[in-house]
Amino acid sequence: MERIGAEAALLRLSGWQVVNDRDAIRKVFEFGDFNEAWGFMSRVAVKAEALDHHPEWFNVWNKVDVTLATHDADGVTELDVKLAGFMDMIADR
């Protein structure tokens, strides 16, 4: 997969930001409680397996801090845009 870069990815997403020290995108999702956050993570996990593309993420109670990049490409690719778009779609309340 070809690298498109974080800036190009952000033009097509909302609420995501460029990571400072590497070519990656980041968003902190906030939910009502841990159960909702975990439900989100479960749905994303199934999608990640289907895409064979996996998030870097950190969960504390109702927050999920997500960073996306394609390790094989050493940066952001269409796969990251796809996974980010999926997360936005299922997280919106």
Ligand SMILES: C[C@H](O)[C@H](O)[C@H]1CNC2=NC(N)=NC(=O)C2=N1
């Ligand atoms: C072997 C396997 O297909 C690769 O390691 C996949 C798995 N998930 C991945 N996830 C992400 N984010 N980047 C990758 O390059 C990647 N590669």
